[in-house]
Amino acid sequence: MPQPTAAPTLAGRMCMQSGQVVFAGSGPGDPDLLTLKALAALQQAEVILFDRLVSPEILELAGPQAILENVGKEGFGAQVSQQHICNRLITHAQAGKRVLRLKSGDATLFGRLDEELSACDAAGVRYQIVPGITAASAAVAGIGQSLTQRGRNSSVRYLTGHDTQGFADHDWQALARPGEVAAIYMGKKSARFVQGRLLMHGANPATAVTVVENASRTNQRVLETTLGQLPADLAEARFDGPALTFLGLAPRASLTALPDLPVQTDLKMELA
Numbered sequence: 001m002p003q004p005t006a007a008p009t010l011a012g013r014m015c016m017q018s019g020q021v022v023f024a025g026s027g028p029g030d031p032d033l034l035t036l037k038a039l040a041a042l043q044q045a046e047v048i049l050f051d052r053l054v055s056p057e058i059l060e061l062a063g064p065q066a067i068l069e070n071v072g073k074e075g076f077g078a079q080v081s082q083q084h085i086c087n088r089l090i091t092h093a094q095a096g097k098r099v100l101r102l103k104s105g106d107a108t109l110f111g112r113l114d115e116e117l118s119a120c121d122a123a124g125v126r127y128q129i130v131p132g133i134t135a136a137s138a139a140v141a142g143i144g145q146s147l148t149q150r151g152r153n154s155s156v157r158y159l160t161g162h163d164t165q166g167f168a169d170h171d172w173q174a175l176a177r178p179g180e181v182a183a184i185y186m187g188k189k190s191a192r193f194v195q196g197r198l199l200m201h202g203a204n205p206a207t208a209v210t211v212v213e214n215a216s217r218t219n220q221r222v223l224e225t226t227l228g229q230l231p232a233d234l235a236e237a238r239f240d241g242p243a244l245t246f247l248g249l250a251p252r253a254s255l256t257a258l259p260d261l262p263v264q265t266d267l268k269m270e271l272a
């Protein structure tokens with residue numbers, strides 16, 4: 001008779017060292033979308049420096065020994081300087097702590113990771129990077145779509161609506177072409193700017209645009225609109241949570257027709 005095998009434990013998969021920094025993505029908010037490595041780091045860390053968008057449910061998974069420091073920044077104008085965050089990382093690591101730097105989504109995307117890695121390099125602090133599920137992956141799953149599609153788009157762009165200088169510039173001409181798909185992060189305040197640039201470069205005002213607020217969270221909301229209507233519809237929706245804007249994608253038609261059905265059911269997929 002086959003013997004039941006023991007379930008693998010988290011210990012052994014990931015072992016944080018003292019004086020080391022782990023940079024981990026916490027995913028889009030749903031704790032079930034954490035990686036096992038990020039969970040192990042949460043349980044082992046002595047100090048956790050976390051961003052504003054890391055959800056409270058995820059912070060609750062921290063070990064009892066962990067000291068939690070909120071180093072969150074708001075879009076348009078930092079409250080906590082990047083220099084301060086780098087200093088905190090280095091100070092804790094040099095004091096021999098196991099430090100977890102927890103960033104929302106994937107730490108390598110729009111998270112100013114490089115500046116913190118450079119600070120570690122300069123101070124001789126060891127680190128490792130643990131990837132996470134980025135907001136665009138969660139949001140596209142939430143609307144039953146695919147980021148790429150044969151015959152429609154063979155590439156997808158990840159854009160930020162603004163950077164430290166203000167509204168961010170992009171290759172608007174390329175983005176305005178039919179069939180392009182882009183995931184726009186931090187795109188709420190820049191919606192009118194993005195719309196204006198795209199229309200100026202010849203984009204069709206009827207291009208599908210979808211905004212997903214709080215992707216993967218229990219309070220996820222979806223706004224289905226067009227490029228022409230985006231600023232007006234977004235203002236009306238009054239989204240106050242983090243929101244991801246898709247240029248060139250509409251929610252899958254079967255989801256819109258039967259909004260009460262959960263996205264993942266087999267029925268949904270058959271209807272698609």
Ligand code: SAH
Binds near residue numbers: 134
């Ligand atoms: N590193 C993160 C992005 C940080 S920038 C990642 O990989 O997801 C912050 C922006 O991410 C927000 O302004 C918003 O556009 C997007 N975002 C983060 N979490 C989100 C969520 N749960 N739902 C929708 N958008 C989200």
